[in-house]
Amino acid sequence: MRKLVILSLAVLISALFAGTAIADTIKIGVQAPITGQYANEGQGIDNAARLLAKQYNAKGGILGKKLEVFTCDDEGQAMKAAICAKELVQKDVIMVIGSYTSCAALAAQKTYFRAGVLQTTDGTSDDLVKEGYWTFFRNSNPNSAAAVFTADYLVNFKDFDRIAVVSDFSSYATGLADSVVAEIKKAGGNVIDYSKIKSKSQNFTPVLTKIKSMNPDAIYFAGYYSDGGLLRAQQKQLGIDAAFVGGDANDNEEFINLAGSAAEGSKIINVPTPDMLAYDSAKKFLAAYEKEYGKKMPSTWALLNADGMYAFLTAI
Amino acid sequence: MDIFIQQIVNGLTIGSIFALVALGYTMVYGVMKLINFAHGDMVALSAYVGLVLYTQFVGSGMPQAFIIILVFLITALIIAAAGVILERLAYRPLRNAPRLSAVVSALGASMLIQNGIMLYWGPNILTFPIGIFPETSWVIFGATITFIQAFMLILTVVLMVSLTMFINFTKYGTAIRASSINQDAAKLMGINVNMVVTIIFIIGAVLGSVGGLFIGIYYRGIEFTLGWNYGLSAFIAAILGGIGNIPGSMVGGYLLGLFTALISGYVSSVWAEAFTYILLIVILIFRPTGILGERVAEKV
Amino acid sequence: MKKTTIAYIVFFAVMALIPFVSNNLWITIATTFCIFSVVALSVDIVLGRAGMFDMGHAVFFGLGAYATAIMNVHFEMNILMAIQVAILLPAIVAIVISSPIVHLRGDYLLVATVGFNIVFVQMLRNNFLGLTGGDDGIFGVDAEALGLYLDDPMIVYFMAFTLLLLTLLVIRNLEKSKAGRALHYVQEDPIASESIGINTRFYRVFSFSLGAAIAGLAGFIFTIQYTAVSPSAFDFMTSVMFFAIVLVGGKASIPGILAGTFIMFVLPEVFKGFETYRYFVFGIAMIVSMVLRPQGIFPAKYGKLPKYVTEDK
Incomplete structure (x- = not known):
C-alpha cells in the first residue's frame, strides 16, 4: 500500500505548488468557448480582449497599473461556465468578458454577482437580465x-x-x-x-x-x-x-x-457585421486585430465583447 | 403520399451510412466478442483523409470520375492499414485478458484517434467543396432523389452483395464464419485466427471508410466528434439486427435510418433520439439477440 | 498495525489537511476529487463487485444532482431537505430500470445502460415536465442552511470528504457482509451461486440500487459545489469516464479507483497548459495500462486464498 502514501504525497505537493503570486496588476477575466463547437467565436473574443489590453498597456495601463488577461474555457456549456466563474473569481479578476453563449453567461452570473465582479456578454437571451444583478452588463441587443x-x-x-x-x-x-x-x-x-x-x-x-x-x-x-x-x-x-x-x-x-x-x-438577421461598421474607432480596432493575428475577426460578437470591455475600462 | 416516399428516401440515405458502419462493429464482435469503440473514429478519420486527398487531386486536371475513384481507393487503403495497426497494438495483446480490459483499450483508442484528429486538423468544422458530384436530381413519385443519394444507395448495395458473397462462397469467408462460431474449434481445424482477425479489421475499415466519405460528400461538414455521433447510431443498428450477424446489421442499418426518419417526421423531432433508444432497450429486453439473431441457449 | 491501515491513515490525514495549507482553487479540485471518487466507487459496486457492465451510471449521479437542484430552485425548499430524495430517488429508479435488464449478458447490459443514459440526458435537455430547465440546466441553487453558505469551498470540501469516508465505510462493511460475499459469488459464477441458494437477480438489483444511492448522494454535494447542474455533466461520456476509471484502477480495488480518479480529474488540473492534449494522452494511457496490466493498476487481492481460487480462467 505504498502507492496510497505516494498518492497522498502527490496530492499534498500539488496543493503546495498552488502558491499565489500576486503582482500589482488589474486582472481581467475572459470566459469564452476556446474549444468545442463555438471555438471559432470564443477564440475571436479572447483575441480581441487581449488585443485591447495590449493597446492599453502600450499607453501605460490604467491608474498606473498594467492589465493582465486570464482566459477560462467554458466550452459554451453552463456547468463549465460555473466552474470558470469560480476560477476567475479566485484569481481576483475585477471584470469578466464573456461568454459567447447565453447559457454560459447565465450560469456564471450569480458567482460574479456575489464576488462583485463586473461581467459583460454578447449573450442575447432575455433571461440574462431577469435577476437584475448590478454586476451584469450586456453589449448586444436582447x-x-x-x-x-x-x-x-x-x-x-x-x-x-x-x-x-x-x-x-x-x-x-x-x-x-x-x-x-x-x-x-x-x-x-x-x-x-x-x-x-x-x-x-x-x-x-x-x-x-x-x-x-x-x-x-x-x-x-x-x-x-x-x-x-x-x-x-x-x-x-x-x-x-x-x-x-x-x-x-x-x-x-x-x-x-x-x-x-x-x-x-x-x-x-443580425446587428451590422464588423466591416459594415461606420465608426472610426471600430475600424481602427479591426485593422489592428487583422495585423496582430493575421486573420479577420470571425464575427461581430468578438467586437461587441471588446466594446463592452472598452466601456468598463473607460469607466475605471 | 409523396412526403412519405420522401421520408423513405431520407431514411434509406442515412441508413446506408449506418449499415456500412454497423458492419464494422458486427464483424469484429462476431469474431472477437469485442465492442470496437474506435470504429466510429476510424470513420471520422476516413472523412478527413478523403478531404485532404480530394483537395490534392482536384486541381490536377484528371477527369472528375477518376479523381473520385482514386479518393475512395486510397482512403480505403489508408484506413485499412490504420485498422490493422490498431488491432496489432491495442487489441491483439489483450486477446486472452479479461473481456473488459479490451473494452477499455478500445475506449482509449477511440479517445486517441478522436483527439488526434482534433490536434491535427483543429476543432473547427471543415467543409468538403461543392460540386464533387453533379447536382442533378430526379423526382420519382413526388420524392426528390439527388445524384449523390442514388450513388450512395447503389454503391452500398453493391458492397453488401459482394460482402455476402465473400462471406458465403470463399475459403476466407468460411474461415471467418467458423471463427465466429467457435474460435478454439476453428484453431483446431487449422484456421489461422490471427489472419481472420486481420481480414475482418480490413473489411470493417474499408466499409467504414466508404461510410465516412459518404458523410463528407453528402453532409459536407465534418468535425472531430463525428465518429461518436455516427458510431453510436451504427452500433445500435448492429444490435437491432443482432450483433455478430452480418445480414442482420445491413437490415438494422436501414431499419434504424427509416425509424429515425419516420419518427422525427411524423411523431416528434424533439423526442426522436429518446424513442430510438427506448426501442433499443425494449428490443434488448425481449429479443437480446436482435431482429435477425438466432435464439441460442446461453452456454454455461 | 497492518501496513494498509497506516497507509489509509496517512492518506486521510493528508486529505484532511489540504484546506489548511492551500488556496481556494486547490480546495475546489480536492472537492472534485472526493466527489468523483465517491461516484467511481459506486460504479465499482455494480461493475467491479457485482460484475455487471454498467456504462450508464451518470444517470444516478445526475438524478441526485437534479433532484437537489429542482427541490431547491423550483420548490424553494431548504437544501438539506433534498438529502433523502437525492438518496431514495436514484435508488428507486435503479430498482425500476435495472430489474428488467439484469439478466442480460455482459455487453447487452452495457448497451442497455448506455441507452438509459442517453434517454435520461434527452429528458433533461427537453425540459422534462418543465422541471429540468432544458439545455442550460438549473442554476442559482441557494445553498444557505443552518445560517451557513454551504457552497463555501471549505464547507463543501469537508462535506465531500465526509462522504468519501462514509462511502469507504459502507464498502468495507459490504465486503465483510453476507451481501458482499453473495455479490462476489454472483460475479464469479452466477449459475453456481444460484445453485447454492443465492438469489442472483435480487443481489444484482441490490448492487444497482446501492450504487445508485451513493452516486445520488454524491450528486447532492456536486450540486451544492457548483450551485448549478446541466445535462452535459451527466451525459454518456461521463459514464464512460467512470467506467474507465474503475477498470484502469482495478476492479474492486479501493486504492486503484482513488488513483484512477486522481489521474483522470486531478492531474489535468495540474497540467493546465496541456489541456488540449488531455484526452489524447488519456487515450494512449488507457491502451498502455490495459496492455501492460489487464487487471488494472492495483488489482484487488482477495485475502490469503491460494492462487488457483482467485485466478481468472
Missing part, C-alpha cells in the same frame, strides 16, 4: 428586440404567410425561437410548424421533409451556423422553395462554406 424585428421583417415587410420555425435544443436557440414564434403570432403571422433539430446530427432531412409537406413561404432557423449552413443546403436539395432566414448566430463565414451554392438568397 433576443426579444431581435424577435420583434424578425417578426416584423417576416410578416409585414416580406408578407410571408406560412412560416416554419426550427431551432436546436440550446437555451439560446430555444429562447430566440420561442420569442420569434410569439412575436410572429402577435404580428398576425402564421407559424405553421415549430420543430427542433439535434445540433451536429447533420441529418435534418426528416424535419425538412415534414416542413415541405406544409408548403412554407419561409423557414426561420434560430440555431448556430454549424447547423444552419447544412440545414439550408438540405432544404435546397429537397427542393423546398422557401426563403431561408437565420438568426444572429448564423452570422459566420462557415455558414456560406457549409451551405455551398445554396447559401445564395438566404438571409441572416
Whole structure:
C-alpha cells in the first residue's frame, strides 16, 4: 500500500505548488468557448480582449497599473461556465468578458454577482437580465428586440404567410425561437410548424421533409451556423422553395462554406457585421486585430465583447 | 403520399451510412466478442483523409470520375492499414485478458484517434467543396432523389452483395464464419485466427471508410466528434439486427435510418433520439439477440 | 498495525489537511476529487463487485444532482431537505430500470445502460415536465442552511470528504457482509451461486440500487459545489469516464479507483497548459495500462486464498 502514501504525497505537493503570486496588476477575466463547437467565436473574443489590453498597456495601463488577461474555457456549456466563474473569481479578476453563449453567461452570473465582479456578454437571451444583478452588463441587443424585428421583417415587410420555425435544443436557440414564434403570432403571422433539430446530427432531412409537406413561404432557423449552413443546403436539395432566414448566430463565414451554392438568397438577421461598421474607432480596432493575428475577426460578437470591455475600462 | 416516399428516401440515405458502419462493429464482435469503440473514429478519420486527398487531386486536371475513384481507393487503403495497426497494438495483446480490459483499450483508442484528429486538423468544422458530384436530381413519385443519394444507395448495395458473397462462397469467408462460431474449434481445424482477425479489421475499415466519405460528400461538414455521433447510431443498428450477424446489421442499418426518419417526421423531432433508444432497450429486453439473431441457449 | 491501515491513515490525514495549507482553487479540485471518487466507487459496486457492465451510471449521479437542484430552485425548499430524495430517488429508479435488464449478458447490459443514459440526458435537455430547465440546466441553487453558505469551498470540501469516508465505510462493511460475499459469488459464477441458494437477480438489483444511492448522494454535494447542474455533466461520456476509471484502477480495488480518479480529474488540473492534449494522452494511457496490466493498476487481492481460487480462467 505504498502507492496510497505516494498518492497522498502527490496530492499534498500539488496543493503546495498552488502558491499565489500576486503582482500589482488589474486582472481581467475572459470566459469564452476556446474549444468545442463555438471555438471559432470564443477564440475571436479572447483575441480581441487581449488585443485591447495590449493597446492599453502600450499607453501605460490604467491608474498606473498594467492589465493582465486570464482566459477560462467554458466550452459554451453552463456547468463549465460555473466552474470558470469560480476560477476567475479566485484569481481576483475585477471584470469578466464573456461568454459567447447565453447559457454560459447565465450560469456564471450569480458567482460574479456575489464576488462583485463586473461581467459583460454578447449573450442575447432575455433571461440574462431577469435577476437584475448590478454586476451584469450586456453589449448586444436582447433576443426579444431581435424577435420583434424578425417578426416584423417576416410578416409585414416580406408578407410571408406560412412560416416554419426550427431551432436546436440550446437555451439560446430555444429562447430566440420561442420569442420569434410569439412575436410572429402577435404580428398576425402564421407559424405553421415549430420543430427542433439535434445540433451536429447533420441529418435534418426528416424535419425538412415534414416542413415541405406544409408548403412554407419561409423557414426561420434560430440555431448556430454549424447547423444552419447544412440545414439550408438540405432544404435546397429537397427542393423546398422557401426563403431561408437565420438568426444572429448564423452570422459566420462557415455558414456560406457549409451551405455551398445554396447559401445564395438566404438571409441572416443580425446587428451590422464588423466591416459594415461606420465608426472610426471600430475600424481602427479591426485593422489592428487583422495585423496582430493575421486573420479577420470571425464575427461581430468578438467586437461587441471588446466594446463592452472598452466601456468598463473607460469607466475605471 | 409523396412526403412519405420522401421520408423513405431520407431514411434509406442515412441508413446506408449506418449499415456500412454497423458492419464494422458486427464483424469484429462476431469474431472477437469485442465492442470496437474506435470504429466510429476510424470513420471520422476516413472523412478527413478523403478531404485532404480530394483537395490534392482536384486541381490536377484528371477527369472528375477518376479523381473520385482514386479518393475512395486510397482512403480505403489508408484506413485499412490504420485498422490493422490498431488491432496489432491495442487489441491483439489483450486477446486472452479479461473481456473488459479490451473494452477499455478500445475506449482509449477511440479517445486517441478522436483527439488526434482534433490536434491535427483543429476543432473547427471543415467543409468538403461543392460540386464533387453533379447536382442533378430526379423526382420519382413526388420524392426528390439527388445524384449523390442514388450513388450512395447503389454503391452500398453493391458492397453488401459482394460482402455476402465473400462471406458465403470463399475459403476466407468460411474461415471467418467458423471463427465466429467457435474460435478454439476453428484453431483446431487449422484456421489461422490471427489472419481472420486481420481480414475482418480490413473489411470493417474499408466499409467504414466508404461510410465516412459518404458523410463528407453528402453532409459536407465534418468535425472531430463525428465518429461518436455516427458510431453510436451504427452500433445500435448492429444490435437491432443482432450483433455478430452480418445480414442482420445491413437490415438494422436501414431499419434504424427509416425509424429515425419516420419518427422525427411524423411523431416528434424533439423526442426522436429518446424513442430510438427506448426501442433499443425494449428490443434488448425481449429479443437480446436482435431482429435477425438466432435464439441460442446461453452456454454455461 | 497492518501496513494498509497506516497507509489509509496517512492518506486521510493528508486529505484532511489540504484546506489548511492551500488556496481556494486547490480546495475546489480536492472537492472534485472526493466527489468523483465517491461516484467511481459506486460504479465499482455494480461493475467491479457485482460484475455487471454498467456504462450508464451518470444517470444516478445526475438524478441526485437534479433532484437537489429542482427541490431547491423550483420548490424553494431548504437544501438539506433534498438529502433523502437525492438518496431514495436514484435508488428507486435503479430498482425500476435495472430489474428488467439484469439478466442480460455482459455487453447487452452495457448497451442497455448506455441507452438509459442517453434517454435520461434527452429528458433533461427537453425540459422534462418543465422541471429540468432544458439545455442550460438549473442554476442559482441557494445553498444557505443552518445560517451557513454551504457552497463555501471549505464547507463543501469537508462535506465531500465526509462522504468519501462514509462511502469507504459502507464498502468495507459490504465486503465483510453476507451481501458482499453473495455479490462476489454472483460475479464469479452466477449459475453456481444460484445453485447454492443465492438469489442472483435480487443481489444484482441490490448492487444497482446501492450504487445508485451513493452516486445520488454524491450528486447532492456536486450540486451544492457548483450551485448549478446541466445535462452535459451527466451525459454518456461521463459514464464512460467512470467506467474507465474503475477498470484502469482495478476492479474492486479501493486504492486503484482513488488513483484512477486522481489521474483522470486531478492531474489535468495540474497540467493546465496541456489541456488540449488531455484526452489524447488519456487515450494512449488507457491502451498502455490495459496492455501492460489487464487487471488494472492495483488489482484487488482477495485475502490469503491460494492462487488457483482467485485466478481468472
